[in-house]
Amino acid sequence: MTNTPFQDIAIVAGYNSQQAKHLEGQDDLSLLTDVIQNLLSQSQLTADDIDGININSAVWNLKPREALSMLGGQERWCGNEFMGIAAVIEAAGAIATGQADTIMIACAQAGEYSHTGATAPWTRPSHEFSECFGLYTAAEFALCAQRHMAIYGTQASALAEVAATIRCNGHYHPQAQFYGKGLVTPEQVLASRMVCSPFHLLDCCITSEGAGGLIITTAERARDMDAKAVFIVGAGTDRQGMSYTRAPVWDQCGDVGQRAARRAFEQAGLKPTDIDVCEFYDPFSFEIIRQFEAFGFCKPGEGGDFIANGRIAIDGEFPVATNGGLLSFSHAGTLQMLQKVIVAYEQLSGKMPTSLQVKNPTTAMATNGGSGALFCDVMLLANQATANK
DSSP states (O other): OOOOTTTTEEEEEEEEOOOBSOOTTOOHHHHHHHHHHHHHHHHTOOGGGOOEEEEEESSSOOOHHHHGGGGTSOOOEEOOSOTTHHHHHHHHHHHHTTSOSEEEEEEEEOSSSOSOOSSOGGGSOOSTTTGGGTOOHHHHHHHHHHHHHHHHOOOHHHHHHHHHHHHHHHHTOTTSTTTTSOOOOHHHHHHSOEEETTEEGGGBOOOOBEEEEEEEEEHHHHHHSSSOOEEEEEEEEEEOSOTTSSOOOHHHHTTTTHHHHHHHHHHHTOOGGGOSEEEOOOSBTHHHHHHHHHTTSSOTTOHHHHTTTTTTSTTSSSOBSTTOHHHHTOOOTTHHHHHHHHHHHHHHTTOSOGGGOOSSOOEEEEEEEEGGGTEEEEEEEEEHHHHTO
């Protein structure tokens, strides 16, 4: 493995609260308190050991600087990056440049989806450039999927295979919103009502409440802790403009994330075939197919065939969204982006439920965003054995 900007940065704790469509009696602050307490307990650290944070919430609109008081209010490095992989990169950079030694990142959402409408409020843009055209998130991602189907002949059955695989993962995860709700077949996905062609209801992500977080520190400190460390070995971000303000055009955004993935692989000295776990962003089933192509796992147009025959199942070559992802585990505001890093950490540290634990993984790839959102972030992680090669 080559030297990377992140080679001395390790994740030493990760935690998710229970996820549900509605968490009775909970709010952002109670959920964040639960996360903070569990992260400290898991890492055997105290609040005084944490000298940097990026903690926020969606409904209460808690800012990181306001959250400083939750850990005692003393002087700390404070991050401001958008929650998810970008926030982890920002924190890793702060550690690498000596701004902090141990940073906690956490996010929560409770109470946002409080009405009974058919779509979540953040999927309905209210500005004058999109509202009048009926543009909403499912339609934006559907435009990209339809174009791919028109160019390459991708079949709806391939999308259904992705959705069924991920939703079955959620059925087995005790913290997932859809835990125990039943296994899903591709036929059931195709039989569910159409939302926005080619997306059926079961091709689409859910809405949830929940919280989660992680702690990152130096590799040196991680070795002194009684914790299973997972190392950040590569990362990249791609941006094409503001999300959900204009209809995506496939020729412009179809390969978003390609540049970020290429840089991450170069930093880590890895290639797609080296990846054991693919915690890809899954707002809609097609995005998994698109990402396998954009990241170089297969050629453009081959994604539909690539994911077939169990290749993305837990016991397959490239298991995807192993906790159930956005389709079945949770979609709690911006927390769901951080959860991609959390589940990658859990897989590499052997902390997943037995039925969802990939066998002896050494590397994982986590991603955020997608074609319809006009951005894509990438992070590569490895366990200690791999990082020390």
